[in-house]
Amino acid sequence: MKIGFIGLGRMGSGMAANLIKTGHDVTVYNRTADKMAALVKQGCRAADRVAGACGGEAVITMLADDSAVETTVFGNEGIITALGKGCIHISMSTISVSLSEKLAEAHLRAGQRFVSAPVFGRPEAAAAGELFIVAAGPQDAVNACMPLFDDLGQKTFVLDAKPSAANLIKLSGNFLIASAIEALGEAMALIGKAGIDEGRYLDIMTSTLFVAPVYKNYGALIAKRKFEPAGFAAPLGYKDMRLTLEAADGLRVPMPFASLLKERFLRLLAQDGDKLDWSAIAQLAAEDAGVRD
Amino acid sequence: MKIGFIGLGRMGSGMAANLIKTGHDVTVYNRTADKMAALVKQGCRAADRVAGACGGEAVITMLADDSAVETTVFGNEGIITALGKGCIHISMSTISVSLSEKLAEAHLRAGQRFVSAPVFGRPEAAAAGELFIVAAGPQDAVNACMPLFDDLGQKTFVLDAKPSAANLIKLSGNFLIASAIEALGEAMALIGKAGIDEGRYLDIMTSTLFVAPVYKNYGALIAKRKFEPAGFAAPLGYKDMRLTLEAADGLRVPMPFASLLKERFLRLLAQDGDKLDWSAIAQLAAEDAGVRD
Numbered sequence: 001m002k003i004g005f006i007g008l009g010r011m012g013s014g015m016a017a018n019l020i021k022t023g024h025d026v027t028v029y030n031r032t033a034d035k036m037a038a039l040v041k042q043g044c045r046a047a048d049r050v051a052g053a054c055g056g057e058a059v060i061t062m063l064a065d066d067s068a069v070e071t072t073v074f075g076n077e078g079i080i081t082a083l084g085k086g087c088i089h090i091s092m093s094t095i096s097v098s099l100s101e102k103l104a105e106a107h108l109r110a111g112q113r114f115v116s117a118p119v120f121g122r123p124e125a126a127a128a129g130e131l132f133i134v135a136a137g138p139q140d141a142v143n144a145c146m147p148l149f150d151d152l153g154q155k156t157f158v159l160d161a162k163p164s165a166a167n168l169i170k171l172s173g174n175f176l177i178a179s180a181i182e183a184l185g186e187a188m189a190l191i192g193k194a195g196i197d198e199g200r201y202l203d204i205m206t207s208t209l210f211v212a213p214v215y216k217n218y219g220a221l222i223a224k225r226k227f228e229p230a231g232f233a234a235p236l237g238y239k240d241m242r243l244t245l246e247a248a249d250g251l252r253v254p255m256p257f258a259s260l261l262k263e264r265f266l267r268l269l270a271q272d273g274d275k276l277d278w279s280a281i282a283q284l285a286a287e288d289a290g291v292r293d
Numbered sequence: 294m295k296i297g298f299i300g301l302g303r304m305g306s307g308m309a310a311n312l313i314k315t316g317h318d319v320t321v322y323n324r325t326a327d328k329m330a331a332l333v334k335q336g337c338r339a340a341d342r343v344a345g346a347c348g349g350e351a352v353i354t355m356l357a358d359d360s361a362v363e364t365t366v367f368g369n370e371g372i373i374t375a376l377g378k379g380c381i382h383i384s385m386s387t388i389s390v391s392l393s394e395k396l397a398e399a400h401l402r403a404g405q406r407f408v409s410a411p412v413f414g415r416p417e418a419a420a421a422g423e424l425f426i427v428a429a430g431p432q433d434a435v436n437a438c439m440p441l442f443d444d445l446g447q448k449t450f451v452l453d454a455k456p457s458a459a460n461l462i463k464l465s466g467n468f469l470i471a472s473a474i475e476a477l478g479e480a481m482a483l484i485g486k487a488g489i490d491e492g493r494y495l496d497i498m499t500s501t502l503f504v505a506p507v508y509k510n511y512g513a514l515i516a517k518r519k520f521e522p523a524g525f526a527a528p529l530g531y532k533d534m535r536l537t538l539e540a541a542d543g544l545r546v547p548m549p550f551a552s553l554l555k556e557r558f559l560r561l562l563a564q565d566g567d568k569l570d571w572s573a574i575a576q577l578a579a580e581d582a583g584v585r586d
Contacts, residue, residue, distance in 0.1 A: 097487075120501055132501040157497045165489050172480040173498060179550075183472035186548040187465040190537070193544045194390075196458050204450045205466060208413055208425040212505040244483075251486045253582040255479040257472075260549055289546040 001025070001148060004053030005044075005060045006072055006079075007093070008035040011119070012062035014127030015092075015152050020044045022151040029053040050075070051082035058088040058145065065239055066099045073103060085111040088141050090148070091163075092117050092133075094171070094240060097247040100164035104137075113141040116163035118170035119153065122231045130154045136166040168247055174240040178261045178278065181218050185282025188222055189289040198223040218279045227280040237278030238265035294318070294441060297346030298337075298353045299365055299372075300386070301328040304412070305355035307420030308385075308445050313337045315444040322346040343368070344375035351381040351438065358532055359392045366396060378404040381434050383441070384456075385410050385426075387464070387533060390540040393457035397430075406434040409456035411463035412446065415524045423447045429459040461540055467533040471554045471571065474511050478575025481515055482582040491516040511572045520573040530571030531558035 001024050005016040008030040016039055020026050026044040029052060030036050036046040047053040050072055059079060063069050069091065073079045079089055089107055091100065091114070100116050107114035115137035125131050131153035135142050142158055149156040159165050191201050202219040210216075221227065241262040248255050264281045273280055294317050298309040301323040309332055313319050319337040322345060323329050329339040340346040343365055352372060356362050362384065366372045372382055382400055384393065384407070393409050400407035408430035418424050424446035428435050435451055442449040452458050484494050495512040503509075514520065534555040541548045557574045566573055 132497075134497060155501070159489070159493070161489060165484075165487065168484055168487050169489065169494060169497065172483055172494075173502060176476050176480055176498065177502065179472060179476035183469050183476075183550055186546075186550055187469055190541055190544065190546045190548065191458075191461055191465055193546050194458065194461050194540075196452070196454060196462065200452070201462060201465075204425075204427060204462065205469065208448070209466060209470065209507050210505050212503050212508070214502050215505070247487075248483055251483065251582075253479075253483045253486050253578075253584075255483065255578070256553055257476055257479055257550065260553065285546075285548070289544075291546075 001058065002056035003027070003058045003060060003148065004029065004047070004056055005062070006030070006050060006053050007062040007064075007068070008039065009062070009064060010123040011126045013039070014123060015060075015062060015131075016044070017042055017127070018129045018151055019148065024148070024151070025056065027053045027056065049077060050079060051077040054079055054082035054084075056087070058090055058148070059083060060090045060148070061093055063093045064236070065093070066095050069093055069095050069099060069103075073106070080106055080110050080112075083110075083112050086113065088113045088115055088144060090115045090117055090145055092119055094118050094174070094243075095167060096243045097164045097167050097171070097250065100167040101162075104163045113138055114163055115141050115145055116166040117145065117149065118166055120170070120173060121153075133157070134159065134166045134169050136161050136163045171240055171244045171247060174237075175244045175255075175258050175261070177214055178237060178241060178281070179257050180214050181222075181279050181282055182261060182264060182285070184215065184219055184222055185285040188282065189285040189291050192286065192291050193289050221277060221279045222282040225283065227276040227283065230275060230277040232278050234265060234268050234273045234276050234278050234280060237281070238262070238269055241265055294351060295349035296320070296351045296353065296441065297322065297340070297349055298355070299323070299343060299346050300355040300361070301332065302355070302357060303416040304419045306332070307416060308355060308424075309337070310335055310420070311422045311444055312441065317441070317444070318349065320346045320349065342370060343372060344370040347372055347375035347377075349380070351383055351441070352376060353383045353385055353441070356386045357529075358386070359388050362386055362388050362392060362396075366399070373399055373403050373405075376403075376405050379406065381406045381408055381437060383408045383410050383438055385412055387411050387467070387536075388460060389536045390457045390460050390464070390543065393460040394455075397456045406431055407456055408434050408438055409459040410438065410442065411459055413463070413466060414446075426450070427452065427459045427462050429454050429456045464533055464537045464540060467530075468537045468548075468551050468554070470507055470511075471530060471534060471574070472550050473507050474515075474572050474575055475554060475557060475578070477508065477512055477515055478578035481575065482578040482584050485579065485584050486582050514570060514572045515575040518576065520569040520576065523568060523570040525571050527558060527561050527566045527569050527571050527573060530574070531555070531562055534558055
């Protein structure tokens, strides 16, 4: 397919590389140009502005937050004005439910199609083409995107629902992960202070009740206090708890764990945690407990 | 081995049956006699009092709570007075860290040996001999118990630590499970109120990030609102959060998730939830959100 790819951060770079590798005709755009050079060598074109990446059948955005997506779509010469009639904007960033709804409406009015397709997976999974994708949008548009999704991920879940449902699922999934991290942090502060080896404890938990990658991977980071380099940085964790609660506010759903987690992330950021992996909230439980490193 | 087995509740009945089946010389005791009849048919003896189950090399207790264990061990003609020198008390109940420490001391003074060996697994796993066992105690005593553990469980984790470490790990494990239940409850109230199918949501989550049995099994109960019959009843969940926080108090470890969970269980009990499975705390999130069944 002839596509544009906007946003070459830790996730986007690997994803765009996979689309080039699998033979798509890709034009990339990134606000800072240096990120584009490596991909051009792999066989894509680089655009010098957003509109330059909007000349194909579809354009993918993989950006850091709502604000970046809003600028890219609604800004001067943004996607809304540059993308052709009937063409598809595939939003793969983790954005708010309300922005997703706004995008769906705006693209409809502009005669374009909108597919929301947020992903689960860390940068390594993005690079390996092993993401999980949750996609929602008009059926014909989602079908047209499937070859791209197959090249980007190991599995795509198509929802029979409006696009923003995919964003809500993504946010709630990140809430579940953050809850697991906080629970592990508290449990490991408890058993650690009792003198039990944290590695041995994790081994027991993750070979019995909690065989899931989330517990194994984050448990290992917590046990090793290895929060840099960040696979998923603390400010993004904070953003996702904020967006989860914003969606919960809109739907009137009290979420006490989510409220507590938002405060945890805010505290981590207040303590210069911007560069740490979001699993560093576990360190706050250890700190509170007076557990030494 | 010649052993006694005290406590024939939902867990104990299946465990005792497995020990009979695998050829051990078992004498059972239960406060209410009717539970013993079925096992006697399977080939064990029934004692008419605690002391009658203390004539072998080891006696296992599998009782509901601290109070039941205290009565059985320290009460009139209890295990402390009835068990022979050098013989082993294997405590498999989920009890407090402080009682485990008290038992270790008392048995040492009485010239007996104490092994703490709490289990992970629901009644079906107990009946199938598929429990996970976390064992701690004097090395020779734990070694002597291994044939029993092999018949009761699929895997035994032996800790190089004092007996109460096993109890702390058990409690912290139940705290991790309860955290997962609460997180699932909040997430499912959120996506459910947005009109997303809860079963489909669970399918996505448990085939990607959360492949663990805990998320699959409890998620299914929550989606079906199937909280009766209880596999693990709400009062036991409350007890375990209480004991987790008691241990955390003793060690001075603040645990905000655990504190919130204790309140959740207390509220469930206040609303006549005694007979419900502990996963029914998820229903409180749905109730708060005004999500209809």
